[in-house]
Amino acid sequence: MINLFFYELKKIFKTKGILISIVIIILCMLLNGINNAGLLNYLKPDVLTDATIQNVSKYNEKLFDELGETEYSDEKYEEMLLEYNSLYDGSETGIGAEKGKYGPTQAYDRYVYGLALDQMRYLKNFQSDISDVIINAEQSRENNKNLGKYRDDYKEKETTKAIQAYSEILNNTELKLCYVTSAYWYSFTESEGSNKFNTQLILFFICCIFSVYFATEYESRMSKMTYVTYKGRLSMFAVKNAVVFVISFLITLLSCLINIIVLTLHHGGMADALSQPVQLIFNNEPFAEFCPFNITFGQYMLLAFFMKFTAFYFASNIVVLMSVLFRKSLPSIAFSALSVIGILQLTLYAYQDNLGAYEIKSTSLYNVFQWLRTYSPISLLWSREYVSSFDVINLFGEPVYRLHFTLIFSWILILVLFVINSCLYCRRGEAHDIGIIGYFKKIWKKRSIA
Amino acid sequence: MILELSDISKRYGKKEALRNVNARLETGIYGLLGPNGAGKSTLMNIVTGLLKQNSGTVSYEGRDIESLGKDYRKILGYLPQDPGLYPFYTGRQLLSYFAKLKDIKSPESRINELLELVHLSDDADRKVGEYSGGMKKRIGIATALLNKPSLLVMDEPTAGLDPKERIRFRSIISKIKYESIIIISTHIVSDVEHIADNIILMDEGEIIISDKCTNLLDSIKDKVWYAETENSRVLEYTEKYKIVNAVNTDISHTGLKIISDEKPVDNAKPVYPELEDVYMYYFGSDD
Structure with a gap:
């Protein structure tokens, strides 16, 4: 079977x-990566604009190397605030005239120091934010208990x-500064930046790859010869x-x-961030302050992967289903792209209005979003949406x-698809040979003649 | 080696493709003849396991092929009517791929032997997509023979082959006939005439007759005639009798080979029948 597996794998690369x-x-992945890294911003004029500021991560790295793994304390915070205030603010005149310590000018220094200070401020407030959540939850539980026989058991468990x-997060989290560029987030959260287009393109080409892979067997009429061999249909x-x-695994791995x-080549390594609790990852905004899981950013990256x-594997199985139904590349590509990218587009549409929204704009769309x-x-x-709050x-x-439910449910769906696909693939009969379109064409022709 | 077909029936909607087909096949070559729509391909597909019959059983060595499963496919070789082949594989790679599917260990020597047998050794490393129709058929035959099958099923194996290749094909099949049950479905009667031990005639989903080739020829030896007539009377004869062959003997006369239970005309002479005459006797129309 292993030998046959390698033969089948080689077949993919021969088509x-x-x-x-x-x-x-x-x-597409390379272009997306380059765009995420902000490298395309270098094409813009060199002024202290937002675009240019995004490219100062190398100055950040220099500063954070100096600061090291600074643990939060009130004294350290005050010290950093004093340092920040002492730096020249060149924002009114554009790029500051004097040479900087971390960047080319002091204006850059003030900016990168400001980012570090923001992070320290975030660490300062983090414990109180989480404590507030716990206090509110305890209060809510108490109020529920006081309802007596009308209390909601599920609410209590929740x-x-x-x-x-x-509580576990509060007790186990060490508050330390950590260098990370938000560009890393984009590689794992498909809802932002150009990833929307990139994801659709990847899904479309997954449809092409597996449609051709399965349909070739029928289109080249090899299926009749391969099915009567010792290995048989099920093994095949x-x-x-x-x-x-x-x-599918390799495409996902490549993408990441x-x-x-x-x-890494452009912004530098993120080794420090990997061991940082995911709740403490911060760059202009927190990554997942209220993540209920006690995981590091490195563990989150594995989870996101x-x-x-x-x-992607679910999408691939949809493509396989269309291929064994239609037995031809083109209709298979068309219908699987319609299904898979259709679901993606619907999700994008539902997410757009409801992601991070403070109020529900449309109940029906919100229900679709939750579903x-x-x-x-x-x-x-x-992936980020599943870890950013207590959900x-x-x-x-x-x-x-x-998150747990969706993951388990997804793999059950994949297993169901596998069983359906194997039944369709192994099925004997006329429809097997000519595919669903050919089969219905034949019935239509017979009825027309009759 | 015995392959038994017991009361095989297959229906496509209202149409009965096969109707209570019974046959017992032993070692040797069986030519399966019949007009289009007779049910030959359906029967082939059922024997190979590609199609499931509505009723009846196919048994090999006394065991239902459904229960044999992999063990049946291990001894089976199949060449469909229009064998599809991956165009991006070379001939040798294709045979290697099928060797893996047929679970053949260390197939290199067998592959070389088969390439030699089908005269494709020089083209083994060319892509199958570049092969001519005849070459594709030959590589298809090689794939069918890879596992030295005890049961070889071939559907129209010589369609598209030129006369030289058809002779070559006959020679290949003759070499293995003593080791296997070989079923050849074809319209080209001459292909099986010289190599088949047994002929099975099918029409409208039923086996009309199944017997040794020699017996079938003997059965119509008094029914095949040769008569010469004027060209102007040829149409009259074709309307009255089954005409197998019509050849101009001179500018005003035509020689006709006629199938008839009785002497059709005074000047008709009996001739020794051929398999084509048997086919026409059972399937030729009176038009």
């Missing part, structure tokens, strides 16, 4: 259409879970699905690695993190 799709995907989660399908799994490599892979976040594996591409659902009276 011209598939090779072209892979090259285009890699180019608040208890929140209290436990945030298992091997083909293993190839789908590996290619290319971003990380380009960002797994979520992204789940989304998609729970049941659609494609929503897992928005649970009521599962048979128990509060379950939406």
Whole structure:
């Protein structure tokens, strides 16, 4: 079986259409990575604009190297505030005249020091913010208990879970400064920047790759010969699905690695950030201040990778379903792209209005938004949204993190798709040979003649 | 080696493609003949397991092929009517791929042997997409023979081959006939005439007759005639009798080979029948 697996894998890279799709995907990922790194901003004029400020991460790194892993204390905070105030503010005249310590001029110095100070300020407020959440939850639990026989058991479990989660975070979190550029976030959160287009392109080419891979067997009429061999249909399908799994995994890995490599080359490493609790990751804004999970940023990146892979592998299985139904590349590509990118577009539309919104603009759209976040594996591409707040659902009276539920549900869906696809692939009969369109055409023709 | 077909029936909607087909096949070559729509391909597909019959059983060595599963496919070789091949593989790579599918360990020597047998050794490293129709058929035959099958099923194996390649094909099949059950479905009667031990005639989903080739020829030996007539009377004869062949003997006369239970005309002479005459006897129309 292992030998057959490698043969099948080699087949992918021998097909011209598939090779072209892979090259285009890699180019898109590279472009996306370059854009995320802000490298394209270098094309703009060199003035102290927002765009230029985003490119000062190398000055940040210099400053943070000097500060080291500074632990928060009130004294250290006051010291940094004094240093900041002493730096020349050249914002009125554009780039400051005097040479800077961290950047080319003092205006840059003031800016990067300001970012570090913002982070310190954030660390200063973090413990009180989390404590407030715990206090509110305890109050809510108390109020619920006082309702007596009218108390809501589920509400009690939910608040208890929140209290436990945030208490653990409060007790285990060491408040330290850490250098990280927000550009790293973009590589893992598909809702921001140019990632929308990039994701759609990757999904489209996944549709192309696996449609051609499965449909070639029918279009070249090889299926009749391969099905009567010793290995048989079920073994063949298992091997083909293993190839789908590996290619989906490689696409996900490439997507993440290319971003990380380009960002690291331009902005420097992020080794410090990997061991930082995810709640303390901050650059202009917090990454996930109210994340209820006691995980580091490195662990989050692994989780985000797994979520992204789940989304891509689910999409791949949809493509396989269309391929075994239609038996031809073009209709398979069309219908799978329609399904997969359709779901993505719907998710984007629902997310746009409801992401971080303070008020619900449309109840029906909000319901769609919540439904998609729970049941659609494609929503897992928005990994940050699942960890940025205490988000649970009521599962048979128990509060379950939406992230856990969606992940498990997604893999159940994938398993169901696998079973359906294997039944369709292994099915014997006329429809097997000519695909669903050919089959209905034939019935239509017979009825017309009759 | 025995392959038994017991009461095989297959229906597509209201149409009965096969109707209570029974046959017992032993080692040797079986030519499966019949007009279009007779049910030959359906029967082939059922025997190979590509299609499931509505009723009846296919047994190999006394065991239902459904229960044999992989063990049945291990001894099976199949060449479909229009074999599809991955165009991006070379001939050798294609055979290697099929060797993996057929679970053949260390297939290199077998591949070389087969390439030699089908006369493709010199083209083995060319892409299959560049092969001619005849070459594709030959590589298809090689893939079918990879696992030294005890049961070889071939659907129109010589369609598209030129006469030289058809002779080559006959020679290849003759070499293995003593080791296997070989079923060849074809319209080209001459291909099986010289190599088939047994002929199965099918029409409208049923087996009309199944017998040794020699017996079938003997059964119509008094029914094949040769008569010469004027060209102006040829149409009259074609309307009255089954005409197998019509050849101009001179500018005003035509020689006709006629299938008829009785002497059709006074000057008709009996001739020794060929398999084509058997086909026409059972399937030729009176038009």
